[in-house]
Amino acid sequence: xxxxxxxxxxxxxxxxxxxxxxxxxxxxxxxxxxxxxxxxxxxxxxxxxxxxxxxxxxxxxxxxxxxxxxxxxxxxxxxxxxxxxxxxxxxxxxxxxxxxxxxxxxxxxxxxxxxxxxxxxxxxxxxxxxxxxxxxxxxxxxxxxxxxxxxxxxxxxxxxxxxxxxxxxxxxxxxxxxxxxxxxxxxxxxxxxxxxxxxxxxxxxxxxxxxxxxxxxxxxxxxxxxxxxxxxxxxxxxxxxxxxxxxxxxxxxxxxxxxxxxxxxxxxxxxxxxxxxxxxxxxxxxxxxxxxxxxxxxxxxxxxxxxxxxxxxxxxxxxxxxxxxxxxxxxxxxxxxxxxxxxxxxxxxxxxxxxxxxxxxxxxxxxxxxxxx
Ligand SMILES: Cc1cc2nc3c(=O)[nH]c(=O)nc-3n(C[C@H](O)[C@H](O)[C@H](O)COP(=O)(O)O)c2cc1C
Numbered sequence: 001x002x003x004x005x006x007x008x009x010x011x012x013x014x015x016x017x018x019x020x021x022x023x024x025x026x027x028x029x030x031x032x033x034x035x036x037x038x039x040x041x042x043x044x045x046x047x048x049x050x051x052x053x054x055x056x057x058x059x060x061x062x063x064x065x066x067x068x069x070x071x072x073x074x075x076x077x078x079x080x081x082x083x084x085x086x087x088x089x090x091x092x093x094x095x096x097x098x099x100x101x102x103x104x105x106x107x108x109x110x111x112x113x114x115x116x117x118x119x120x121x122x123x124x125x126x127x128x129x130x131x132x133x134x135x136x137x138x139x140x141x142x143x144x145x146x147x148x149x150x151x152x153x154x155x156x157x158x159x160x161x162x163x164x165x166x167x168x169x170x171x172x173x174x175x176x177x178x179x180x181x182x183x184x185x186x187x188x189x190x191x192x193x194x195x196x197x198x199x200x201x202x203x204x205x206x207x208x209x210x211x212x213x214x215x216x217x218x219x220x221x222x223x224x225x226x227x228x229x230x231x232x233x234x235x236x237x238x239x240x241x242x243x244x245x246x247x248x249x250x251x252x253x254x255x256x257x258x259x260x261x262x263x264x265x266x267x268x269x270x271x272x273x274x275x276x277x278x279x280x281x282x283x284x285x286x287x288x289x290x291x292x293x294x295x296x297x298x299x300x301x302x303x304x305x306x307x308x309x310x311x312x313x314x315x316x317x318x319x320x321x322x323x324x325x326x327x328x329x330x331x332x333x334x335x336x337x338x339x340x341x342x343x344x345x346x347x348x349x350x351x352x353x354x355x356x357x358x359x360x361x362x363x364x365x366x367x368x369x370x371x372x373x
Contacts, residue, residue: 001013002014009186010063010144014354015242016029017245018034018036019039020039020249021039021042021256023054027059028254028347032346032347036065037066040066040069041068045131048136052066052135063141063142063143064144065146067148068146068147070152070153072151072152086311086312097294098319098320101325102323103319106318111315118318119310133145144167144168145160145165146169146170147167148169151180168221170191171188171190173207174211178214178215187218189221190207190208190210190220199224204222208235209239212238219242221244222243222244224334226336228352228353229356229357232354246332247333247337251340252349254346261329264287265333268287269338270338273333277295278291278294278313279309280310281306285332287330287337290328291320291330
């Protein structure tokens with residue numbers, strides 16, 4: 001058991017926070033004494049209600065969190081995300097890429113429906129964000145809300161905090177950390193460029209202490225490249241009050257990734273987790289594939305701005321998955337993919353991390369040559 005600011009904030013045993021879109025992973029992190037946080041980006045309010053009710057049953061009163069897209073500005077309000085509005089040149093280029101790779105088109109009779117279903121979840125509006133928040137607030141074990149796109153709008157922030165729920169945000173730059181502090185958030189998550197998903201350019205080693213110093217005494221969680229105890233010890237040495245992990249859960253049996261994707265990740269080395277704009281239009285770290293590589297080859301059209309790049313690649317994702325075209329498959333993953341080489345369980349990963357953390361911290365004076373001083 002560890003007793004520090006973040007453990008006390010949530011009444012948890014260990015300051016290990018875990019992000020996942022998969023409810024099994026989230027519930028198991030919480031059950032193991034840490035705090036799971038469900039990524040809600042792909043859920044409708046109805047689906048989210050089902051997921052949170054399921055997690056409630058599993059965690060038996062223990063706290064967990066939700067991660068939400070709560071932007072201050074909505075660039076596509078009122079504008080349906082219609083694939084017919086995509087630039088013809090981009091559509092043609094992508095179609096040719098997949099045709100040349102021998103990846104069959106979607107069945108004509110089902111294409112429209114499949115694309116609609118895939119794209120529906122991307123249309124974030126203020127009303128949609130409100131509904132998602134309402135669902136989360138109905139679940140008393142939700143004790144943490146993490147914003148994925150900046151500080152939440154003031155009214156939403158007040159509503160959430162008014163219910164005693166703590167609010168944090170993920171950031172990749174010290175300037176953003178200062179904005180979150182000024183907005184009145186309870187904690188921040190400093191995420192280095194090593195991380196999976198949307199990332200900035202600053203490495204964890206540099207970013208973590210910068211943010212810790214800038215927002216003190218506000219607690220900071222360290223994200224980006226944490227998958228084992230030595231990395232957890234480094235996070236504490238650099239001033240963090242806990243760790244926030246995403247990629248490491250990919251290699252667990254609780255993760256809902258397909259076996260094919262897990263096998264690709266087990267084989268991948270750290271440098272195969274690359275920053276690409278090909279998924280959303282913003283730089284995000286993903287497993288390198290022939291699809292991500294194609295976007296940086298000469299002759300590729302530039303990627304589209306968010307959210308149109310996701311609308312464009314919805315069809316590619318569907319075609320690639322249906323054809324089980326392994327070389328073209330990708331998913332968000334950070335550079336620690338290099339240490340994920342076999343399947344384990346969430347609980348085992350946490351236990352391994354804690355054991356190595358305790359050994360590292362205990363052995364540090366000797367390792368640093370200070371034991372005798
Ligand atoms: C598959 C996957 C999807 C992610 N999607 C989101 C997301 O929707 N919102 C978000 O704030 N962070 C997202 N992240 C980033 C995590 O919240 C976390 O900051 C990151 O994984 C930490 O770095 P690590 O991958 O090195 O552990 C995602 C991470 C993974 C692995």
